[in-house]
Amino acid sequence: MMPQSADPVHVVGGGLAGSEAAWQIATRGVPVVLHEMRPQRTTDAHLTDGLAELVCSNSFRSDDPEGNAVGVLHAEMRQAGSLILAAADKNQVPAGGALAVDRDGFSRAVTQALEEHPLIEIRREELATLPPAEWDKVILATGPLTSPALAEAILSLTGETALAFFDAIAPIVHFDSINMGKAWFQSRYDKPGPGGTGADYINCPLDEAQYHAFVDALIAGEKAPMRDFEAKTPYFDGCLPIEVMAERGRETLRFGPMKPVGLTNPHNPAVKAYAIVQLRQDNKLGTLYNMVGFQTKLRHGEQARVFRTIPGLENAEFARLGGLHRNTYLNSPRLLDGTLRLKADPRLRFAGQITGCEGYVESAAVGLMAGRFAAAERHGEMIVPPPLTTAHGALLAHITGGHVEAEEAGAPRSFQPMNINFGLFPPLEEAPRAEPGKRLRGAEKTLAKKKAMAARALAHMAAWLDTPARAA
Ligand SMILES: Cc1cc2nc3c(=O)[nH]c(=O)nc-3n(C[C@H](O)[C@H](O)[C@H](O)COP(=O)(O)OP(=O)(O)OC[C@H]3O[C@@H](n4cnc5c(N)ncnc54)[C@H](O)[C@@H]3O)c2cc1C
Structure with missing residues (x-):
């Protein structure tokens, strides 16, 4: 008692x-x-x-x-x-x-x-x-x-x-699903900033054709409808949905969140990217990265489809997708x-x-x-x-x-x-082991990790x- x-x-x-x-x-x-x-x-x-x-x-x-x-x-x-x-x-x-x-x-x-x-x-x-x-x-x-x-x-x-404001949420990606063979770590102009290293962002490069295809996909993508009461709440400072920015002009994103300045692709230093998507560390563990400036009201299925066209994010697993709604x-x-x-x-x-x-x-x-x-x-x-x-x-x-x-x-x-x-x-203290003589790979490995984390929890x-x- x-x-x-x-x-x-x-x-x-x-x-x-x-x-x-x-x-x-x-x-x-x-x-x-x-x-x-x-x-x-x-x-x-x-x-x-x-x-x-x-x-x-x-x-x-x-x-x-x-x-x-x-x-x-x-x-x-x-x-x-x-x-x-x-x-x-x-x-x-x-x-x-x-x-x-x-x-x-x-x-x-x-x-x-x-x-x-x-x-x-x-x-x-x-x-x-x-x-x-x-x-x-x-x-x-x-x-x-x-x-x-x-x-x-x-x-x-x-x-x-x-x-209370219009909560503009950008998608968050699991770090281990990003292809670092295409993406790279670098802060713009290598600026360390307060508490940074100069290589704090993950950068994904797009060439001109990829950029225009991406803008078209954003504009054509199906948006989630707004509820009546949502229309009464203002947008949170400067958090316009990315598809709204794209609708304002084909180059708007290239001069906004996707500007390609101050960054050099170490995988291909001779070629300057036409546009760049940046992801910023979202949790102390460094397991999650958010897509900077990518708040969106596209339907969730559309987001996964459109954002996986970005080089480096082809196999992105999303911890959360973007959205906009009133929130306190x-x-x-x-x-x-x-x-x-x-x-x-x-x-x-x-x-x-x-x-x-x-x-x-x-x-x-x-x-x-x-x-x-x-x-x-x-x-x-x-x-x-x-x-x-x-x-x-x-x-x-x-x-x-x-x-x-x-x-x-x-x-x-x-x-x-x-x-x-x-x-x-x-992260787990020890990676999950396969049966003797076998190696865990791909989806099997991911599932084994989740199971081990769940059992530990x-x-x-x-x-x-x-x-x-x-x-x-
Ligand atoms: C429109 C909308 C749709 C959502 N849909 C989903 C969904 O489908 N699935 C999902 O998992 N989550 C959803 N969420 C998110 C969230 O999980 C739910 O809102 C959830 O109910 C939050 O739980 P809570 O206890 O924090 O708040 P609530 O469940 O909203 O409870 C808060 C309570 O406080 C009362 N209250 C408020 N102000 C006062 C006051 N001043 N004095 C006394 N009482 C007060 C309210 O009447 C309410 O009963 C949605 C949120 C919103 C706004």
Whole structure:
């Protein structure tokens, strides 16, 4: 039996993250007041007053705990007694290898479990200001569509210039899928810049014919439609979609993100490239690179097809594809500490998509961690975050410090929400071995690596969950 605590933790937002956080806290004997503004006030995407409403797809994506990072996250959440996963499992609908749910049954199950828990009080009200001073422990889990009044209040604490904007996302590529026989490392004019080496970017060269074919493909590519409410939010500074830039003139990209200046191709030094695509390191591990200036609203299938025409990216594997939508999220690597507390006001902890993770499952997983951290704090216990080798730990590290911020003067903030993927996990200590007499190659080798990372994650998560609590 967990000891009980008298003072509640206030959780604001009863979405995927807030519901999971409330559950984890109450399960640890700490009372919770869960504040949800619906139905009193709604968002542009929610349709019901149910907790943990799924605003779009009904899928929690792959449920494969061996070959898929989100499947590993599912498995870890089940190990940790997640309410979101239990409700999803109970309301599953057939979807091949994916975990898809009956959205109404799922939301009802979460709502009922939280309403029936003796330590949880649900208040249907909007928090329109910063939490009152007497709330000494708060989790803010108000999501990508945080009400404007609260978003303004949070903004006043962070010193940032924006919190909600048209989120322009450029694709991110797994480093080991880039053909370095065609691409090369070099910074423009070999400038080391602050903290750089002079060879920080990966460069992919295009000749004139390749460039024009690429521009044509961008202009002809099918774009994702904009939702009504998206049209009301302005673009984030200078983040025009690449296909919009291409439509402005055939040479626009060559004088913008694809300018070929200050770079020499060591594979072919005599020939000057007509245009160059640059990729910048995206995580400290150096396993992921983002395509600089390539924010796009092309449909995902089109992106993979068009971007694989770039020399060096023919076999690119994308950790995430580009997109544009309204989003509210913190510049977390700068603003949050390693246990999701706002450095400027540590009684406030953040969870869910507002921290810069992306997706239903990731939001719930961050809620799970925030809930456990808050409960441990309430019990006077030391907070030990999950190891980096777990999906939870990898996600937490991405949010609170794993991302590498762009260094150019005036660059827009480059931290972008991301789904969990194997590129966020630290490399294996030892490469997976084939059976005696055989060698692992290609897809077989990739799968063996994923399986080994997944097995390591689940073992380390189990050990973390079993670690006895220690006084802070
Ligand atoms: C339009 C759209 C479509 C998306 N589609 C998908 C998808 O298909 N698949 C996927 O995996 N992810 C999707 N996402 C991304 C994201 O995973 C979900 O938005 C997810 O629900 C985020 O979980 P959350 O708990 O952080 O926020 P939410 O689930 O949005 O929960 C936040 C809750 O806080 C409440 N709230 C907001 N402000 C206040 C306030 N001031 N006071 C009290 N309560 C407040 C809201 O009513 C809401 O219930 C989508 C996002 C958007 C915006």
